[in-house]
Amino acid sequence: MENQLQIYNTLSRKKEVFIPLRSGKVGLYVCGPTVYGKAHLGHARPAVTYDLLFRYLKHIGYKVRYVRNITDVGHLANDADEGEDKIAKKARLDELEPMEVVQIYTNDYHKNMQQLNVLPPSIEPRATGHIIEQIQTVEQILAAGYAYESNGSVYFDVEKYANDYPYGELSGRKIEDLQTNTRVLDGQDEKRSPLDFAIWKKASPEHIMRWPSKWSDGFPGWHLECTAMSCKYLGDTFDIHGGGMDLTFPHHEAEIAQAKAAHGKDAVRYWMHNNMITLNGQKMGKSLGNAISLEEFFTGEHDLLEKAYNPMTIRFFMLMAHYRSTLDFSNEALQAAEKGMERLLKAVETLDKLEAKAESTVDVKSLSGKCYEAMNDDLNSPIAIAHLFDGVKMINSIADDKASISADDLEQLKSLYSTFVFDLFGLKKAEQQGGANTEAYEHAIDLLLQLRVDAKANKDWATADKIRDELAKLGFEVKDTKDGFSWELK
Structure with a gap:
């Protein structure tokens, strides 16, 4: 069955036969949650989607290294490098330490994933645990000439990059249209262009989450973490990158640009995106x-x-x-x-x-x-x-x-x-879903139906019919079989 799998590659916009970079081994990276609130149905869909992919790749014989990150710093209130860090904001509102917020909602997320029978990834890195790697990636991008420092922050130079490489190839957006439709935002005059995005952000005095760097005490840009962590654990080029369709732009588009600027080549061979829940x-x-x-x-x-x-x-x-x-x-x-x-x-x-x-x-x-x-x-x-x-x-x-x-x-x-x-598909049998309560419930139904069998043997048709009819009112369909009975809840 190896090499029969076809994957729709968002980058090429067509299905392609999956051929791994390394024989028998697959590197899979998926964007995980930003842990500042309880997981909702939208978080479950990518988790289940890439769990299915993980399970199937292993089933058809591949050894898979599945990396799914936890975003615990750098994701600001919007995608224009503005506003407060989402986790820091939650910490301020709830009067908690940011890492307290991270731990509370990471624990909740793991519990929900276990309930959904989503297998844990091979590696689950956190952004705050990879600040050094992110600083090194910023240095590589600066050395290659695709970023610039401004007032202690470092910005990716989108127009400079677009002169050498196609920008917008994943999302289908053209840089000319982006330039026309992008307005200058207040407080962003330190950028050369409103298209540019922060890969290192100088922390304001009140900002809690900060790390020292040669540019400033600050924090990495949201887009940077996935580039740094995916390449650390899967290499400069790896097989599959997954995530929600809402991440195509700007997050994944920025990832492509950062990796190519830092390493001079594409990092990802197959881009996969699950659609939204509405x-x-x-x-x-x-x-x-x-x-x-x-x-x-x-x-x-x-x-x-x-x-x-x-x-x-x-x-x-x-x-x-x-x-x-x-x-x-x-x-x-x-x-x-x-x-x-x-x-x-x-x-x-x-x-x-x-x-x-x-x-x-x-x-x-x-x-x-x-x-x-x-x-x-x-x-x-x-x-x-x-x-x-x-x-x-x-x-x-x-x-x-x-x-x-x-x-x-x-x-x-x-x-x-x-x-x-x-x-x-990762489903569980009925008795595994509900534990002891489900088992007791099934025994109770079986006991009632056995009493019905006994009533019929004693020609007590009224009792037998009453048990069947009352169960039917509750939604149970009872069938008499040659071995006794069977039932199911409709």
Whole structure:
């Protein structure tokens, strides 16, 4: 399966067959969160997207070094080098140390990622832990002539860079249009051009987070951290850089320019971007005031939520849409995902109860091929899921004795569903999702249905019907089988 994977490269604007720089090894860098608040649904999407990529690359045989950063300094209130550092502002408002804020929300983020069954990265560097590397990168860019010092700050010279290299190639923006549409902002006369961006910023007297440098006591620009840390851990050129589509400009565009200015070559071979999650067609995010935190999803404590949603429902909801497509939040969509996931997990349970026959009347090999074909087509998880649902019909048909499956095919089918549902899609079985409470709940339903079986054996039809009807009112579908009964929550 190696070398079959195709990835949509944002830089070339087309799907390309993925060929790693180093045989059998992949370097993957993903922009992680800025930890100044609780993680929301928008944070979950890149986490789940690149977790799927991480899992699939390992599954098809690659050794992957996955680096996902934590932004804990340098991200100002807007992208024009203005305003207060977001973490410092939160620290001031909450009367905490900045690193206290960082630790609180990093812990929350890790907890949420664990709930979503997102695998931890190989390395999770923090910007504040790599100030030396960022200062060294600033020095390299200055030495190459693509930056200048002004009043203790250092700015990247976009126009000088654009004379030698294409600027805007990732986002599709032309420097002529940027020059025309960019206005001069108050307090930015120390820049030669409003297009320039800070790679080192002199700290104002009240600024808490600062480090000594030859230019000033200051802090690195937001764009610089990813350039310095990705190259430190993955080399001057590495395979894949991922992140949200909202980071394409200016963040990733600046990363490309900084790396090329510092090292004289492109750092990244494949750029990947997941699309946004929207609410009524508008991007969901803290800055817009319409973000629902993951904690609120898991508890149901938000006015827009009809109920609490299991983390696996959130994960499956995201996998049901291609990572490059917009995903619009609604309770209806989440509840549809919940029912779809339950149907899939129920089929996995049914698989374990199937009995093999002498020969197959079902085509397991074809089903497997279609699932892998979908994943190799730029991680097309919704198509793979659709094929798995086709397989659910196959499983139910075998369970109802309307089709048969051989022992070899049964093992292949079990392996296929275990691989995709649990290893690649990262879902958990029902009993793993809810712990002891879920297990007790399932035992209670089984006990009620066993009482119904006993009532029927005693010809107590009224009690048997009452148990079935009352469970139906609660949303349970009960089926009588040759071995006793089965049930599922609709």
